[in-house]
Amino acid sequence: MDERSALRRLAAALPAAGDDAAIVDGVVVTTDMLHETTDFPAGTTRYTAGWRAIGASLSDVAAMGAEATAAVAAYAAPSLVETELDDFLAGAKAVCTAVGAEYVGGDLDTGTEFTVASTALGETDEPVRRSGAKPGDVVCVTGRLGRTAAGLRAFEAGDVERGNDLFRFPPRVAAGRALAPHATAMMDSSDGLARSLHQLAAASEVGFDVVWSDVPVHSAVDDYATDATDRRELATAVGEDFELVCTLPPAAVAAAREAVPVSLSVVGDVTANGVRMDGEPLADEGYTHE
Amino acid sequence: MDERSALRRLAAALPAAGDDAAIVDGVVVTTDMLHETTDFPAGTTRYTAGWRAIGASLSDVAAMGAEATAAVAAYAAPSLVETELDDFLAGAKAVCTAVGAEYVGGDLDTGTEFTVASTALGETDEPVRRSGAKPGDVVCVTGRLGRTAAGLRAFEAGDVERGNDLFRFPPRVAAGRALAPHATAMMDSSDGLARSLHQLAAASEVGFDVVWSDVPVHSAVDDYATDATDRRELATAVGEDFELVCTLPPAAVAAAREAVPVSLSVVGDVTANGVRMDGEPLADEGYTHE
CATH class of the missing domain: 3.30.1330.10 (PurM-like, N-terminal domain)
Structure with missing residues (x-):
């Protein structure tokens, strides 16, 4: 198991x-x-x-x-x-x-x-669950993804100081509080964006269409990615970034952006079913301890 | 360390x-x-x-x-x-x-x-700390001591069923709630009676005079103790029994006994300093992971 x-x-x-x-x-x-x-x-x-x-x-x-x-x-x-x-x-x-x-x-x-x-x-008196996303909502992420993946590469490369720096991520507590009045569903990206989307999809019984070029990639990823495929893997499948992934009604995005103390990127739409990136099925893969 | x-x-x-x-x-x-x-x-x-x-x-x-x-x-x-x-x-x-x-x-x-x-x-609105014991109080324990020590011996002897049974101790939550209005200091006996007394003594800046014959010994201890010295070790120094050790003003003992759903034994008195059993210094020994 x-x-x-x-x-x-x-x-x-x-x-x-x-x-x-x-x-x-x-x-x-x-x-x-x-x-x-x-x-x-x-x-x-x-x-x-x-x-x-x-x-x-x-x-x-x-x-x-x-x-x-x-x-x-x-x-x-x-x-x-x-x-x-x-x-x-x-x-x-x-x-x-x-x-x-x-x-x-x-x-x-x-x-x-x-x-x-x-x-x-x-x-909290009003927790945000994973189960409230609705078709027509948009899906957003805080900050930039791939920080931990880049940190792992830094440790592998022997750049211990940078690895440690990248591993000390800021927990998004203030962002979560600011998103709570607006978000219909939320979780953290600890298993990577791809798996987080699959988990939100399962809990909310919805799907996602995500646009890869809209995914905010951490600048350190570019220092370690070997090619474009690797870059995408580092940003979407390694995980342990501890950013927030949430869904919002489109009308709430401006107010949420105003309230959240970090960047908030719209990366796609909530759909009826299926998890896709750029129209292709996005594999449910990420960080799994075996 | x-x-x-x-x-x-x-x-x-x-x-x-x-x-x-x-x-x-x-x-x-x-x-x-x-x-x-x-x-x-x-x-x-x-x-x-x-x-x-x-x-x-x-x-x-x-x-x-x-x-x-x-x-x-x-x-x-x-x-x-x-x-x-x-x-x-x-x-x-x-x-x-x-x-x-x-x-x-x-x-x-x-x-x-x-x-x-x-x-x-x-x-809880009124937690009982380790630091409130006063000279003149009595010191009490819930239940009977040595259950885990006997359980360890049972496992050693290959009596696995009995070992498991003895290892599933009842946490004294109801007793703790009932003692709270009366107790001046309290802790659990997870490090053994001897060490618990030393810890209460240090936190409250008091001492204890305990009477060995008043210490309630778990019946299973008698099935495994090799002699009287061993019996006393099993009951006072092995610990991990998770009984409560508390101090009470003498006038509160009757009411506490009435309220507590398990046996409550007075095992000695709170003194100005020193931890003694039957008049002899009681070593600060118990269960320590090295």
Whole structure:
């Protein structure tokens, strides 16, 4: 069973699951586990790991259109090294500060592999789900895509400083709050644009027609892409960018753009069915842990 | 740096840490990570693992005197096996149901070792901290101690069914709620009675005089203890029992006993300083992951 099948099983077993985060009495809660071998390339600093692990959970809070209030983490490593722990905590606190949340501690343990489980909390009375997109809406993304894909290439190329810089993404909490009154559906792009569109399509029972030339590509992608095909892959299929993908009624785009503190790009239209890019079926491919 | 030094460092860096759980705007949050090699002896079922991992976090909510509202878990294993995942979810949901909380999903991942990171949420307007014990109070424990120590011996002896049964402890959420109006300080006994007393002593700046013959010992301990010294070790130093250790003004004991749905044993007195059992210094020893 791969992770996607397992997640479907989990979602089926738990009515509250299947969105970016669960909501209990207005409290948003989401948890993620990251591992050194799959999530932190060689050269990732503990500061970056703390930022990125907590940031991934804060991104799920953002995707619900919620305010982020707090985060905790459980940290395990083969040995607990004081400087590493201090760096991790500094990164965890910095990303919380960046979105107005409070880092309130966690658990420490030894384990065979460096592993971080992060949990973020948020608050909202009107969460934005994945299931509200309607044909006639447009689909938008915040920021630019491919940042993590470029970061992975930077680490591969031995450019550790740039890799770390690209890996410390800004969670889009303020953008999610600003989009919440307008968006009909929203999620984060943690599995890549292509897979996010398929997930929104399934949850909302709609389709998408996306225009590749309208997809905003992160400038770092151009430094590492080997050709046009590779560039498109990096921007749409690698994922872990933690930008927001949302649908809006066309009439709401101007007001949403005004309210959102980052760029908001219209990349296509919501249709009755099928997920297409430039008229061709867009494969449901992205980042899957096997 | 062992786990205790690391936790002290974490507590010093984070004002909100250092208790059983953090509190943000009345929401109690706590997270724990458990690993196969250190926390789940061979023979532990995934049902038991789900119960125990979530139960450990619910116990931290109980130790704050809070209502338990929800729990999530991140689950990692070398391969995601459908029956194992189903069993884990069933155990996680059962322990939530047992304390009136809702299991609301989580994250799945592959990793080199079976690992569970659990997070529990609760609500309280008046949390019970570790820092309120006063000389003249008495110190009490819920239930009986040594259940996990006996469970470990059961697994060692190959009595897997009994080991699993002993490992599925009942989190003391209802007891914690009932004790909250009376207790001056409270924590759970996850590190063993001896270490819990030292932690309460440090947080409250007090001491304890405990009477060994008043310590309630779990009946299973007698099935596995090799002699009287071993019996005392199993009951006081192994820990992971997740009972509550609290201090009460003597005048409140009768009302607390009336309100608490499990047994409540007075095991000693709060003093000005020093942690003693039967007049002898009680070593600050217990369960420490190295």
